[in-house]
Amino acid sequence: MGGAMNPTDAGSPRRLEPVPVPLGPAVLDLLPALRRALDGVGPALLPVPADDQREAGALAAAVAAPGVLRAGEDSAADPTAVVIATSGSTGAPKGVLLSGAALRASAEATHARLGGVGRWLLALPARHVAGLQVLVRSLLAGLEPGVLDLTTGFRPAAFATAAEPVLASPGRHYTALVPTQLSRLVAGEGPGLAALRAFDAVLLGGAATPPSLLATAAAAGVRVVTTYGMSETAGGCVYDGVPLAGARVRLTPLTGQDGPDGPAQRDTPDGQAGTGRIDLAGPMLARGYRRAGDPGTGGGAFAEDGWFRTGDVGRWLPDGRLEVVGRLDDMINTGGVKVPPLLVERVLVAQPGVLEACVTGVADPEWGQAVVAAVVPADPARPPAERDLLDAVRAQVGRAAVPRRLRFVAELPVLGPGKVDRAAVRAGFAAEH
Incomplete structure (x- = not known):
């Protein structure tokens, strides 16, 4: 060059x-x-x-x-x-x-x-x-x-x-x-x-x-x-749930409005409870987006106070580490209950005979959204019993999180390196009706 x-x-x-x-x-x-x-x-x-x-x-x-x-x-x-x-x-x-x-x-x-x-x-x-x-x-x-x-x-x-x-x-x-x-x-x-x-x-x-x-x-x-x-933080900035030197993490409540001084919660784990949107700051933060201000750039994610508002949801574990539980736009609102797909997926892949799983929500006239799951069995010829999978989700995540439809697939569609294409999974279920 x-x-x-x-x-x-x-x-x-x-x-x-x-x-x-x-x-x-x-x-x-x-x-x-x-x-x-x-x-x-x-x-x-x-x-x-x-x-x-x-x-x-x-x-x-x-x-x-x-x-x-x-x-x-x-x-x-x-x-x-x-x-x-x-x-x-x-x-x-x-x-x-x-x-x-x-x-x-x-x-x-x-x-x-x-x-x-x-x-x-x-x-x-x-x-x-x-x-x-x-x-x-x-x-x-x-x-x-x-x-x-x-x-x-x-x-x-x-x-x-x-x-x-x-x-x-x-x-x-x-x-x-x-x-x-x-x-x-x-x-x-x-x-x-x-x-x-x-x-x-x-x-x-x-x-x-x-x-x-x-x-x-x-x-x-x-x-x-x-x-x-993510790209906006020059790659990973939280390792094993602990921010790298200089990186800062705070959780913004998912309900209610931020006050004039920013989110109600502090940027340290002490005293925080529940889940919230993950915000990140530190010297590894990007300058912003190319053509910021143009339609579709999402420039508002970079706040003037030096924080980047991610689209992820997290919670603080008892030992002070951050746990990421899903994406804001992936949260499933079924009957007024917000279900993080990642928590359901973790239960499913922990069951014997399950290799991978993707959980998402599809439109439902009664519940607003219905929880659905695509599951990749370890042995396609001998998939696990569907009832066992649903019972495990009910016991560990709750009744609202139980998939109303579950189907076994040979593989999950991907988008980018290692990322499951949830939109494609959702479209597959929607095409069934």
Whole structure:
């Protein structure tokens, strides 16, 4: 990438350039451009898929065009380094403006929490923030990462092969996965699992993780660290329920109005009870959205008081850790009772014979919304008894949370890395009537 521009040049708007991101070892060729972007001496980068020209072109047109950052989207003191395009599941893709300082703060806090810098294995697409941060952490550590070739998908045997040179190097060793990858590695009981055990920490995020999978991984000797965060926080900023250094969390009540001084609840666990919308703050927070103020950008999520209003619902556990219980827009209002789908899913996947589950709500003339569940059985030829699943939900979550319709499916539709497409599941049930 030539023609780098100093963001301090008066009257010169900084360029924003789409950069194709490969799924294999060629991704390492992007490290020099990423280094320049972090240092603010090169163009800001918009990662796009190298293997999908249609999507790459659409993202470039929706987020990068006309190729320069607007006033307020950059700063000479803290240049925007990367613009991450969200999935666009709620409309047109949004561009999240991440400064070099935010990316560094996240990477440094991660290394501090994990016990120091180490060599990373990139096992996620680097066009998404979780994979990108593996590259950022590697640059800051001065250690070239290993790369798992994802061109033909994720395979435990390939993971073991890619991990071998990383684990052979001195020092600490890390990788980051989504739950589907962890599940396949743990179930494989082969070289992939053996390699996974050797990592000092395995960051896990991107989607909700069944407690049963975490328990299985722990029993197998895998050092999993669950993460919570998003593109707007430069990746995970809460590890195992505890905020990283500098990160702050508060819960805003789901009912009632905030006062003139902000939410009624404090930003520490002490004294908090119940559930609330999760708000995040800290040095890893994004600058905002590309074209903030334009329709559909959701710019209001970044409050003037320095907090980011997520769309997630959480609660404080008795030991002070944060537990994420679902999305605000996923909450099911059935007969006036709000049901968090994640709590129902956790019960279902904990039952014998269940591999995965997705719970959502569909329109119902009597209840407003009805709880429905798509369940992937571990053995399609011998699915678990439906009555046993419903009884378990009734006993652990309550009568209102019991699915009124449950069907067994071969697999769940996905949207992005490891994220179940709830809208597609909902549409499938709606099409039945």
